[in-house]
Amino acid sequence: MRKLKNILRLGRKELWSLVRDPVMLILIVYVFTLSIYSAATALPETMHNATIAIVDDDRSALSGRIASAFYPPEFVRPQLINQVEMDAGMDRGDYTFTLHIPSSFQRDVLAGRNPEVQLNIDATRMSQAFTGNGYIQQVVMGEVNEFVQRYRASTQLPVELEMRSRFNPTLEKSWFGGVAEIITSVAMLSIILTGAALIREREHGTIEHLLVMPVTPGEIMISKIWSMGLVVLIATYVSLNVVIRGMLQVPIEGSVPLFLCGVVLCLFAMTSMGIYMATVARSMPQFGLLFMLTMIPMNLLSGGRTPRESMPQFVQDLMQLAPTTHFVELGQAILFRGAGLETVWKPFLALFVIGSVLFVLSLRRFRKTIAQMA
Template sequence: MKHRFLGTIWWLGVKELWSLWRDPAMLVLIAFSFTVSVYTAATAIPETLHHVPIAIVDEDHSPLSRQIADAFYPPQFMPPAMIGHEQVDPGMDIGRYSFVLNIPPDFQRDALAGRGAEIQINVDATRMSQAFTGNGSIQQIIQGEIADFMRGRGQAADPPVDLVLRARFNPGLDKSWFGGLMEIINHITMVSLILTGAALIREREHGTIEHLLVMPVTPAQIMLSKVWSMSLVVLAAAALSLNGIVRGLLHVPIEGSLALFFAGASLHLFAMTAMGIWLATLARNMPQFGMLMILILLPMQMLSGGTTPRESMPVLARDLMLAAPTTHFVELGQAILYRGAGLDVVWPSFLGLAIIGSLMFYLSLRRFRSVIGSMA
């Protein structure tokens, strides 16, 4: 009896895979989500400085001003354009320069004499993706060059405290490491929800759900077949993306165990596929399903801790999001992939996903049974 029960789940799942194979729109969505979307999310991080146009008005023409100008180079900045005062406003008005530095006359002499020396930084704040990060980087570069110049002339006093920065898990502070992996984590959530919901709605629209009702299958078997088949597709796509895009093209090192990560992803998919079936029982067609999915998916992903640290959120939001599977999945995903954590560290997240997934499957099964009962 047990073998017959499992065999039915297996063949129903195979049927789901064949249905997905004949759905080009879904195949394109899966391929795009785990390839192009992951790569662009990693390489187009808004805060990353890449070939930022910068200009310098050098009124000092001193060794110090030339040393400052030489400190800006690719790939963070484009080679500085040396311009005059009359070119500053027109250049920024048409968006030719994101930053313009104005080094005043006698800047080096005032710095060596210990008098107040100022450099004006003009920022195009309409480029929000670069303005804040670039402003801070430029200030650090200028201060570092001035300090090196002064030390070379024996006029720089050692500071009483020497601050040493050591970045763990991402020594180069490369934001593509964060963007690529988080995009895979987010797409595991999104695609699993879409595939299972679309599979059930597709059967209802094509009339095949009525065929299942006259067969000796139970609602639990139908649900489990959709869960394992769609989860398998998402896991395979995520594995290929991790190894082909993240490791291959982006050269992002994976610190922890991929087997442990995919074990956690399987629990997460169990919860999300059950949620997708529950949403599909509420919607009558794909447009309605899409609207319901947006209302649930966006808050779950925005408040999961993947975009903003949970510690910075209101206490009420943090407590409510403990009931969302995305919170626990993001937590275990970051701990394993970024910091190399083991099961002894992430077991609370595994337990949370198991509890939420079981509860979600139970609620979805009850709802699915009632819907099928009304159709019989």
């Protein structure tokens, strides 16, 4: 009971220290509100209000159908320009896409020839250039095929491909981006808060006060883990309901309590990692650099931004050792697909094992650091 009281009192001290640190409080509020909302709504991967201009040298019914097939919200209303204005408009950045339909286009199509349509793309606008290339080709080919079928009175094939998108039927990037960002925020803040708490005590000299008290390094470490983890857990729950469900209108399919259990395991692993990094770094600037070198690869390779299947097999195997990989897996499965414990028990178990290993390593490193200071 004495050790438990020491852990609770030391954790309460950490909470009071955090309350007196306005910069950290502002960071927590920003990361779990504005950062999540801006990351979910900025730079859409799908087409949205893309500017397009059309040079229609054919002036036929088919070219008119193609021009009218581009409409909001994927595109702004196409501007009909001449060939002289096409290059100048692309140079000024007025258009992301320019489509040149040559003369005699409809006649060549109906005659069975293979006329070419020129599509110019401003590749400096990467988020829309990659997606728009294939999208515009589908629009043009769809209109051409439908026009030819109606003109020749041919019937469609008895089999059609009907595409349905599960879990995100409208392909809203904000749905995926918001949840992916909150998962990233949990991992990032848990490292920053615990590491900053330890370095702050070292810089202020209060760590020496703790050394003369009847407390062990394990009690000091556990107190920092549960106090900072509690702050991140509460912020996650509030952000999930206020920002994700409220502001972004993202439907949560699975169990929020089950997801929060996964958050607890992730916090256990990431806070232990934060303490280990804080014992390696000698100051906050060094801790910040070490955090960037660690967190950026974990964030990019965890599967939250890029599917892990598209990565080299060596990277996939290596990232199995990172807690963020398993947290992203269980987070997406629960929040997007409504998975239960029978589906996500493997990432839960992996997080527990990784967290236990990191905790033991951090405790050994912390004890060694305390012994050197004593």
